[in-house]
Amino acid sequence: MSDGPVGIALVGAGVISKQYLTALSTFPDVRVLAVADLDVERARAAADAYGVPAAGDVASVLAIPEVEIVVNLTIPAAHAEVASAALQAGKHVYGEKPLALAPADGAKILAEAQAAGLRVGSAPDTFLGAGLQSAARAVAAGVIGEPVAVTAVTQGPGPESWHPSPEFLFQYGAGPLFDIGPYYLTALVALFGPVSRVSATSRQGRAERVVGSGPKAGTSFAVEVPTHVQALLDFASGPSASATFSFDSSVPRRMIEVVGTEGTLSLPDPNTFAGPLQVQAFGEEAWRDLPVTGSTAGRGMGVLDMARAIRGGTAHRASGELAQHVLELMATITESAAQHTVLPLETGAPVVPVLPEAWDPVAATLT
Template sequence: MGDPHRVGVVGLGVISRAYLDTLANHPAVSIAAVADLDASRSAAVAATIPGAEAVSVQRLLDRPDVQTVLNLTIPAAHAEISLGAIDAGKNVYVEKPLAVTFQDGGTIISRAASAGVRVGCAPDTVLGTGTQTARAAIDDGLIGRPLSASAVMVTPGHERWHPQPDFYYAPGGGPLLDMGPYYISALVHLLGPVRAVVGAASRLRAERVIGSGPRTGQRIPVQVDSHVTGVLEHANGALSTITTSFDGVATTAAPIEVHGETGTIAVPDPNVFDGEVRLFALGGSEWRVLEPLAGYAEASRGVGLIDLVRADGRRPPRAGGDVALHVLDTMTALLRSAAEGRRIELTTVVRRPALVPLTPFGDWTA
């Protein structure tokens, strides 16, 4: 298998622990360096990973032994760090979204292509057995010709649990750019690319109150729309409706449902890797739970980076930058549509990622 692929991690906030738990002991990769604006945090994390060094961001980008930069910074910094890594000749795997603006996302992809490096991007949750089993069932014809889908995410807001929630309500945040990548990425895997969108949006209140941590009770401004809904026209003719909200309380709706001529598939939360996939067939009397048909079993965050490393240029990574740019195109077009009151055609075209064969835990972790 050769030497492990050497990774440098930039950004050691809340989400980093999930990635490090997956990657730190994986034989395909080695965490060579970690960096954060908080040097004490970098040192503390490095102390838990044998062989990892705590360094500054610039030193990490300059290190010749780092082959891929795992970019876990806040969304506003995604483009800056990713472009710095690309300019240093390194691959990038970035937490979602790819960038705050479609222009920045396009620059990342085009500059990576010119530099001959690869780009991967979260979410990789859609590579687990939940979304992939649903995709396999659709591909196998279990619901006939797909006609439509619905995707619903309703929550009262991340400020209730996140100690530093400011970026969720700043430009580049909001429910669509934060949570939309999970749902739209899943819809692309399930139904293929999107060709046009129509959107609408609203904002419930101008301030939010932090509900946990040392800043409990502090008010933060809401600078973005906090409820976004829309219709996605897929290239295959299917129509998906999507609702992402930081203004609601709860919902009984399935996270995603896909409707076909002969059945409906209920898809589990695309923010997790597994969960029950249920089928209701035309003429049936009840929902039937499907056994896992595809996907990385018992997967965790970071499996998308493993998929990219093991692709090694021989095939497109399944959580690739091209898909992430298309998802970003879809989301920013929805927001533009809401602001301008018109249907917007997308400018990107992407191939549906390859199905993940059913891969037991011991196979993808070995």
């Protein structure tokens, strides 16, 4: 087993790469060694901006011996192809969500990794942030008694108003369910374990959208997926959930509330790493804040946890198996809405241990 910081390469230098580079460059237990992109000049610009020593196309970056983890930040349609290439090059892979476009592709990635003795990790890692980790501790401590039901809502007007190239967010593999849904569904599965069955409905609000910013502003594009999805979920551990994912609302709303036998817990926006975390017990007339402890280091916490787990020989939390269950869950929600029927899920999900409160991303632990 190697010692010292874990070598990292990013594949994909798009919008989200800045958040990863900002966080990963502050973690002493990893070293960002290279950035790759189909547009090599864009990769070079990103590398230069963050002091990364190498940039190039995907093949050249995968050939760097010191790279141990490939962070796959490509568009969803390329996730499986890039993950497979990284595994074939002998690299562990951590990808942006979703793991792949279809459960069969996700299962293939996991099988390839297992055969090669390599690891797969996947965003979102927001559930490792202080807010949701504190929520997990509160649930485990019985703050609201036995969890009974969950209401989860993410709705708004859609990303075309601010994203300069939003077309892919309305194509197969995206939409509100596959783009924003993983934050909510991963948070819930990390809290309550696997979902056993699903009933859903969906519709498409508009057949076309208009780019609202950047050089393509005013350009129309076709919408390929449902833009409003509602689902009822049964967790194998007992609780049920009502979940709404929408790009069709003029009123932004992001919430998760967990109803328990002793009170209700209001969780932070699962697309963030911080609080607030609030509770209202039976007999209380107002929400009260609960302590929020842990890291708010941002995107890349899952990569760091994976790197430390590689060195320590332990399980990482933002795992491919967790992402595969969420991928199957989203695919089953889609199929349930299309068939107008209740459908079971086939895969389970690993237990996700809560991070130690003292877990510190900027403290060097690998020497």
